[in-house]
Amino acid sequence: MANEMLDHAVRTLRDSGVRMTPQRHAILEYLTAEHTHPTADDIYRALEHRFPNMSVATVYNNLRVFREKGIVEEMNYGDASSRFDFVTTRHYHMICEECGKIVDFNYPVLDDVEAVAAHLTGFKVNRHRLEVYGTCPDCQKNVQ
Amino acid sequence: MANEMLDHAVRTLRDSGVRMTPQRHAILEYLTAEHTHPTADDIYRALEHRFPNMSVATVYNNLRVFREKGIVEEMNYGDASSRFDFVTTRHYHMICEECGKIVDFNYPVLDDVEAVAAHLTGFKVNRHRLEVYGTCPDCQKNVQ
DNA sequence: TAGACTATTTATAAAGATTACAATTTGAGA
DNA sequence: TCTCAAATTGTAATCTTTATAAATAGTCTA
Structure with a gap:
């Protein structure tokens, strides 16, 4: 692999x-x-x-x-x-705001966002970037 | 305003x-x-x-x-x-990869992505960030 | 396989963004 | 007005990344 x-x-x-x-x-x-x-x-x-x-x-x-x-x-x-x-493969990133850890997660590609953005702004679209921010399981434990 | x-x-x-x-x-x-x-x-x-x-x-x-x-x-x-x-208001960014210009555009908030990401990774989600990259109308002209 | 050409590496300096720190100043509540 | 913590200032330092020039090494051709 x-x-x-x-x-x-x-x-x-x-x-x-x-x-x-x-x-x-x-x-x-x-x-x-x-x-x-x-x-x-x-x-x-x-x-x-x-x-x-x-x-x-x-x-x-x-x-x-x-x-x-x-x-x-x-x-x-x-x-x-x-x-x-x-x-x-195409994936997005989940990022921990406490420790900086980055974990991949899969989600259907957001083609629609690109199409809408192109239409609204007149840009020629190449790609997009999506990140979700939060707290990872480890850091959630440490806070408690 | x-x-x-x-x-x-x-x-x-x-x-x-x-x-x-x-x-x-x-x-x-x-x-x-x-x-x-x-x-x-x-x-x-x-x-x-x-x-x-x-x-x-x-x-x-x-x-x-x-x-x-x-x-x-x-x-x-x-x-x-x-x-x-x-x-x-909630909006996303369209960024020109040639000149760095940033333009706002509106799109329904991607709540579903956050929910899926939380479920798949076990993170507690705070927020997300989405950017679309491309070429702005001005730079498209200049290339030609 | 040797030679030549050019991409790549190395070593170092430099640039640029951001933060740390200590001293001074100032906002706002009593 | 007085007081005290918060904010500002000025500067140095840190950190990431790039620029540059000389040395090295891939790869193509004969």
Whole structure:
């Protein structure tokens, strides 16, 4: 499963002329293996023991490339760092306002919103973003 | 209209023990008068001629207070600065990916999404955020 | 397989947004 | 008016992300 996703991503990148480097491959591996919506720094720290000379800029460069190719989705949560999510099936995010945890949930794609928005504003619509904010089960316990 | 919104905001703040200062009032005035989704820096620059000694920190401090009281909504668009929107009626945002322009549009509130998300994840839901991204009419012209 | 070309990485500096902090000032109730 | 906590100011610091130039390394072609 994780391997299929990885292979597919590698193929997509190669097909559009992006070279495969060990660092790039490792970042993809990490993104397909983890479902933790990591920040750039999370990724950097997870890989620095395998690539002691790797630069933070490399992580950012690659995440930008992946985003441009539709391999990952970038999310800005508040003023903290961006988080990156490997794009698989269409899903939305539930975000805990206490601890920042992000959980995926499935919901039918909101095509209608896009159509209405396009009609009302005259914009050409590319995509949309929906996030639900609340308190996760763990933090609900801690409050009590 | 703008005055009613302003008065209401001032009352809400006073009622929860927030003091009214000239700077604070001016920021509220600006937010209710403009519908441009300004950044903290926009607000700072718009008011510095009236308050030559005002600090940027004051703008940030107040925007945080307003956000905590539900008076304004903070939006992060990419890696640029946050933008702030005076909360009036429930609406969503259409954002141009070329020039960053933000336009409001109305759509029935997505209560169902919140209910489904709560059920699937076990979170206690507070709110949600929906943004549609695309190209505004002006930028569509420029591309051609 | 070697050579060449260009993409990528690295290392570092720089930019930009936001926050922290301590001293000063000020709003509002008694 | 007095008092005290809240707010403001000015500045430094933090943190994320990008820019840049030199070095390195993929991949294509012969």
